[in-house]
Amino acid sequence: xxxxxxxxxxxxxxxxxxxxxxxxxxxxxxxxxxxxxxxxxxxxxxxxxxxxxxxxxxxxxxxxxxxxxxxxxxxxxxxxxxxxxxxxxxxxxxxxxxxxxxxxxxxxxxxxxxxxxxxxxxxxxxxxxxxxxxxxxxxxxxxxxxxxxxxxxxxxxxxxxxxxxxxxxxxxxxxxxxxxxxxxxxxxxxxxxxxxxxxxxxxxxxxxxxxxxxxxxxxxxxxxxxxxxxxxxxxxxxxxxxxxxxxxxxxxxxxxxxxxxxxxxxxxxxxxxxxxxxxxxxxxxxxxx
Amino acid sequence: xxxxxxxxxxxxxxxxxxxxxxxxxxxxxxxxxxxxxxxxxxxxxxxxxxxxxxxxxxxxxxxxxxxxxxxxxxxxxxxxxxxxxxxxxxxxxxxxxxxxxxxxxxxxxxxxxxxxxxxxxxxxxxxxxxxxxxxxxxxxxxxxxxxxxxxxxxxxxxxxxxxxxxxxxxxxxxxxxxxxxxxxxxxxxxxxxxxxxxxxxxxxxxxxxxxxxxxxxxxxxxxxxxxxxxxxxxxxxxxxxxxxxxxxxxxxxxxxxxxxxxxxxxxxxxxxxxxxxxxxxxxxxxxxxxxxxxxxxxxxxxxxxxxxxxxxxxxxxxxxxxxxxxxxxxxxxxxxxxxxxxxxxxxxxxxxxxxxxxxxxxxxxxxxxxxxxxxxxxxxxxxxxxxxxxxxxxxxxxxxxxxxxxxxxxxxxxxxxxxxxxxxxxxxxxxxxxxxxxxxxxxxxxxxxxxxxxxxxxxxxxxxxxxxxxxxxxxxxxxxxxxxxxxxxx
Numbered sequence: 127x128x129x130x131x132x133x134x135x136x137x138x139x140x141x142x143x144x145x146x147x148x149x150x151x152x153x154x155x156x157x158x159x160x161x162x163x164x165x166x167x168x169x170x171x172x173x174x175x176x177x178x179x180x181x182x183x184x185x186x187x188x189x190x191x192x193x194x195x196x197x198x199x200x201x202x203x204x205x206x207x208x209x210x211x212x213x214x215x216x217x218x219x220x221x222x223x224x225x226x227x228x229x230x231x232x233x234x235x236x237x238x239x240x241x242x243x244x245x246x247x248x249x250x251x252x253x254x255x256x257x258x259x260x261x262x263x264x265x266x267x268x269x270x271x272x273x274x275x276x277x278x279x280x281x282x283x284x285x286x287x288x289x290x291x292x293x294x295x296x297x298x299x300x301x302x303x304x305x306x307x308x309x310x311x312x313x314x315x316x317x318x319x320x321x322x323x324x325x326x327x328x329x330x331x332x333x334x335x336x337x338x339x340x341x342x343x344x345x346x347x348x349x350x351x352x353x354x355x356x357x358x359x360x361x362x363x364x365x366x367x368x369x370x371x372x373x374x375x376x377x378x379x380x381x382x383x384x385x386x387x388x389x390x391x392x393x394x395x396x397x398x399x400x401x402x403x404x405x406x407x408x409x410x411x412x413x414x415x
Numbered sequence: 416x417x418x419x420x421x422x423x424x425x426x427x428x429x430x431x432x433x434x435x436x437x438x439x440x441x442x443x444x445x446x447x448x449x450x451x452x453x454x455x456x457x458x459x460x461x462x463x464x465x466x467x468x469x470x471x472x473x474x475x476x477x478x479x480x481x482x483x484x485x486x487x488x489x490x491x492x493x494x495x496x497x498x499x500x501x502x503x504x505x506x507x508x509x510x511x512x513x514x515x516x517x518x519x520x521x522x523x524x525x526x527x528x529x530x531x532x533x534x535x536x537x538x539x540x541x542x543x544x545x546x547x548x549x550x551x552x553x554x555x556x557x558x559x560x561x562x563x564x565x566x567x568x569x570x571x572x573x574x575x576x577x578x579x580x581x582x583x584x585x586x587x588x589x590x591x592x593x594x595x596x597x598x599x600x601x602x603x604x605x606x607x608x609x610x611x612x613x614x615x616x617x618x619x620x621x622x623x624x625x626x627x628x629x630x631x632x633x634x635x636x637x638x639x640x641x642x643x644x645x646x647x648x649x650x651x652x653x654x655x656x657x658x659x660x661x662x663x664x665x666x667x668x669x670x671x672x673x674x675x676x677x678x679x680x681x682x683x684x685x686x687x688x689x690x691x692x693x694x695x696x697x698x699x700x701x702x703x704x705x706x707x708x709x710x711x712x713x714x715x716x717x718x719x720x721x722x723x724x725x726x727x728x729x730x731x732x733x734x735x736x737x738x739x740x741x742x743x744x745x746x747x748x749x750x751x752x753x754x755x756x757x758x759x760x761x762x763x764x765x766x767x768x769x770x771x772x773x774x775x776x777x778x779x780x781x782x783x784x785x786x787x788x789x790x791x792x793x794x795x796x797x798x799x800x801x802x803x804x805x806x807x808x809x810x811x812x813x814x815x816x817x818x819x820x821x822x823x824x825x826x827x828x829x830x831x832x833x834x835x836x837x838x839x840x841x842x843x844x845x846x847x848x849x850x851x852x853x854x855x856x857x858x859x860x861x862x863x864x865x866x867x868x869x870x871x872x873x874x875x876x877x878x879x880x881x882x883x884x885x886x887x888x889x890x891x892x893x894x895x896x897x898x899x900x901x902x903x904x905x
Contacts (some may be wrong), residue, residue: 187829206455252677299499304581306706310714314703315583321814327715368497376495378514379525379698385467387584388813391699391720395532399693403463403533406685412455 134197161280187241187344189286191354197290197336199240201278209279222256226285231257238344239285245340247273249333261347263328282383288406291339293367295360301368316385317372322348331373339355445692453668454677459682464537465641466686467530471602472634474527479630481507481517482579484622490788492674495703503707507581511703526694533574533690535722538566544796546767549785557766558647563764566641568633575629577700577720584700586708587717591617591730595753596875600746616710656784660761680692689829694813718812725804731758732831760804791850799843806835 167352178315190196214223220232227234235243246252250264268276292302307316312327314320325348330338345351357365375385435441452458486504493496493508503511513520544553553558574592578585593615596607600800611617612624652666661667669675693699705714712877719727729752739746771793772778787794810831817824868880 156860176860223528250471298497298502299607302706303501306712306714310583310712312715315706315714318716319818321824322715326818326821348541350879362588372499375704376497377698377701378703379701380680381520382698382701385701385704385706386716386815388718388720388724389815391528391532392724394693394699395529395721398537398697399533400463400536402539402689403682403686404460404540406689407459407463407680409454410681412454413483 132291136370137252143373150187179328183349186237187239187286187340188289188353190289190343190357194359195290195292196287197240197244199244199277199279199281199288200274202396205275205278206282208272209275209277212268212276212340213279216253216267217327219277225280235280236283237285239287239288240281241288242341242344242346243277244273244288245337245344247276247345249337251346259349260397262326263332263405289339289343291335291359291366293335293363293370296365296367297360298364298367298371300361301364301366301371304357305366305368308357308363312349314386315374317369318384318386330369333369335370338362338369418894426652439723442685447649448579448670448672449655450671451650451666451668452671453653453661453666453752453771455656458547458653460541460544462679463683464534464541465687466683467534467537467825468637468641468689469683470536470665470687470690471527472559472638474523475529475630475634477523478513478527480519481509481513482506484626485509486581486616486619486622493825496708498703501707504581504622506700507707510580510582514703522691522694524694525697525699526691528577528699529691529693531576531695532699532721533686535566535569536574538569539564542566542764543797545802547787547794548654548656549781549790549793551768552771552781556645556649558644559768560765561640561644561647563761565637567761568640572629572633573720573722574638575625575633578816579629580700580702581622581708582700582702583705583708583712584702586710586716587713588719588723590710591719591727591749591753592631592642595749599754600750603747603750616708635684643772643793645818652782654784656786661783663780692779716818721808724811725808726757726811728809729753731813732807732810732835734832740801749855756807762792788850788853790852791847793841794850795847798846799839802842802878803835803839806831806838810835840848 154409198384208249213221213225217235221227221235222232224233235351246261247267247268251261254261277278305313305317309317312320313330315326317330317333320327333341341349342352342357342362372385374384377385383394431441431444434444441445487505487525488502489505489508491501491503491508491511493512495511498511505568510524514524515521545562558698564857574588578589578592593607596610597603599606608614610621610624612620653668655668656659659666669678705718718724730749731752733746733748733752733756736751737748785793810828813831814829816822816827870878870880872878
C-alpha cells in the first residue's frame with residue numbers, strides 16, 4: 127500500500143490531464159450558471175439568486191376581511207420615537223430615510239402596515255447583511271420591545287392592520303387540505319421545505335401561527351400573497367394549526383427519518399438494511415479457519 | 416444430542432425411502448444434498464435478494480387481502496383525524512385503513528416496502544459481484560441475462576407497487592411515467608392511452624390492471640426466472656475464486672447438507688429479521704402524511720423510490736433538447752432521461768459478455784473467477800460505468816442538496832452535465848492503475864500488513880517463518896474439503 131502511494135505512477139500525465147479537464151469543466155459550469163440567470167435578473171443578481179426585482183416588490187399585503195380578527199401591536203408616541211431612532215440606525219440605508227425605498231434594492235415601506243414589519247423582524251430575516259441576498263430565517267436581531275417600536279413607527283405611515291391566526295379555532299383536516307392545495311407545492315406536504323426556481327423554500331418547523339398568517343397575507347420574497355377570497359380566516363386558522371402539527375406529525379411507523387420520503391428511505395435501505403445483511407453474509411459466509 | 420441426531424437420521428432415511436419407493440428420488444436427493452457451495456461470503460449476496468423476494472411474497476399476500484384497486488371517490492371517516500371528511504379514492508382509503516385499522520397492517524406494509532428497497536439493492540450488489548469477478552463469462556452468460564431481466568422486472572415491480580396506493584407521491588410518480596410514455600417517438604400517445612385506458616389519470620380499469628401486473632404477472636415471472644436461475648446454477652455448478660486445490664473443473668467448498676443448508680437458513684432468518692425490524696422501527700412511505708392524490712395537487716421535493724431515482728436524475732440532467740421539424744416535435748425531451756437512458760444502460764449490460772469476447776478473443780469456458788485486480792481494464796470499465804450511472808442517480812437529489820447546503824441548483828446541474836462525463840473517465844484511469852499496482856504487489860487493499868511471522872519453540876527459541884513480502888508463500892495450503900471430482904474424472 128505504501129509502495130503504491132509513493133511509487134511514481136506510470137500514467138501521471140493522463141491523470142493530470144483528466145484532472146485538468148474536470149476542473150476546467152467545473153469552472154466553466156460554475157461560471158456559466160450566473161450568466162444564464164443574468165437574462166432574468168438584469169445582470170444584478172448574485173449567483174443562485176432569485177429572479178429580478180424580488181427584493182424590491184410592490185406586493186401590498188392583503189388586508190383582512192371586515193370582521194376578521196386582527197393583531198394589534200402596542201402604540202404610543204414614545205414607542206414611535208424609539209422606533210424612529212432604531213429605523214434610522216438599522217433600516218434607512220436601504221429602505222430610505224423617509225421609508226421611500228431604493229429602486230432595485232429595497233421596497234418602500236410606506237403603507238405596508240404592521241404585518242410585514244413583524245414578520246421580517248421577528249423571523250430574523252431583516253435586517254440583511256447584504257441588500258441582495260435572500261432573506262433567510264435567523265435569530266431575531268431585535269428584542270420584542272424594539273420590534274414593537276419599529277412596528278409602531280412604520281405603521282404610523284399607514285397600511286392595513288396585521289392579520290392573525292388562532293390555531294385553536296382551526297380544523298386540522300381542513301388545514302391539511304388547504305396546505306396541500308396552496309402551500310405543499312413549494313413547502314413540501316409536511317412543511318419540510320424545498321426548492322423553487324433557484325430559491326430555497328424554508329421549512330416551517332419554527333413558524334409561529336402569527337408569522338404564518340402574516341406570510342400568507344403578504345407573500346414574502348417570491349411567495350405569492352393570498353387574499354381572503356382564496357384563503358379565508360377559517361382556512362388560515364386551520365393552516366396555522368396544521369403547520370404547528372407538522373412539528374410533531376403522527377409518525378405511526380416509527381423513526382420518521384425527517385418526513386422527507388424516498389431519499390432518506392433509500393439511504394436507510396442501503397446503509398442500514400443491506401449493510402447489516404452484508405455483514406451477516408460476511409460473518410456466516412465463510413468457513414473461518 | 417446424539418439421540419436427537421440418531422432420531423433425525425432415522426426419520427430422514429425413512430422419508431427418503433418413502434420418496435424413493437414412489438418417485439425414485441433417492442439419487443436426486445443424494446446429488447442435491449452433496450451439492451458443493453464454494454466458500455466465499457460474496458456468493459451470499461444473491462441469496463439475500465432471494466430471501467427478500469420470499470419476504471415480499473409473504474407480506475405482499477397479506478397486503479393483497481386488504482387492498483382495493485378502486486378509483487371511485489369516497490369520503491374518509493376512519494380513525495385518522497387529519498383525513499376526516501377528505502375526498503379520496505377507494506384504493507387510497509383501503510391502504511390508510513390497512514395502516515391504521517388492520518392489526519399488524521402497518522408492520523406488514525412497512526416490512527414489504529423495506530423488503531422491496533433491499534431486494535433491488537441486493538440485486539444490484541449481486542450484479543456488481545458478478546461483473547467484477549467475471550462470473551458472467553461462458554457458460555454462465557445465459558444465467559447473467561436471466562439475472563439482468565430479473566433486475567428490470569424488479570424495478571418495474573417496485574414502481575407498480577408504490578403506484579397502486581394513489582397517494583400524493585404515487586400520483587405524481589404516475590404523472591411523470593405518463594409523461595415519459597407520451598414521449599416515446601411515434602407510439603407514445605397510443606401507448607399511454609392503451610396502458611392508462613385513457614388520458615391521465617386514466618380510466619377506472621387502470622388501477623386493477625396495475626394490481627394484476629404487480630401481484631400476479633411480474634411476481635409470477637420472477638418466480639419462474641428465479642427457479643431457472645437456481646436450476647442453471649446447480650446444473651453448471653458454482654464458479655469459484657482460484658485457490659489451493661481449486662481448478663476450472665471442480666468446486667471446493669461446503670456441501671449443502673449439513674453445513675450449507677444451515678448457513679443459508681440462517682441467512683433467510685437474518686433477512687426476515689432485518690426487514691421486519693426495519694418495518695417495525697423505521698417509518699417508510701407514511702402515506703397518511705402525503706394525503707390523497709388529485710391531478711391538480713403536487714408537492715415540492717417529490718421523489719421516487721431509490722431504484723427509480725436514476726431516471727429522475729437523468730430527466731433533470733438532460734439538456735432541453737427536442738429535435739423538431741417545424742412545429743412537430745420528433746422526440747420530446749422526457750424520452751432521453753426516462754426511456755433512452757435506462758434502455759442504453761441495460762443494452763450495454765446485456766451486450767457486455769459479447770463485447771468482452773470480441774476484444775479479448777477469449778471464447779473459452781471459465782469456471783474460475785477473476786479477482787477484480789487481475790482484470791484491470793474490465794474492472795476500470797465497470798467502475799467508470801457504475802460511477803456514470805451513480806452520478807446521474809445522485810443528481811436526482813440535487814434539490815435537497817440545494818436546500819441543505821445552499822449550493823445553487825442550476826450550478827449543480829451545469830457542473831454535473833460536464834462532470835458526468837469527466838469523472839467516470841477519471842475513475843477509469845484511477846481504477847486501472849490501482850488494479851495494476853495491487854496485482855503487482857498482491858496486497859489486500861484492506862488487509863495489507865507488514866511484519867514477520869515467527870514461531871516460538873518450547874525452549875523459547877524464535878523461528879522466522881516468513882514476512883509480509885512473501886506472505887503468499889508462507890501461508891499453509893489448506894486441505895481441500897468437499898472437492899467435487901471434475902466431470903471428466905467421473
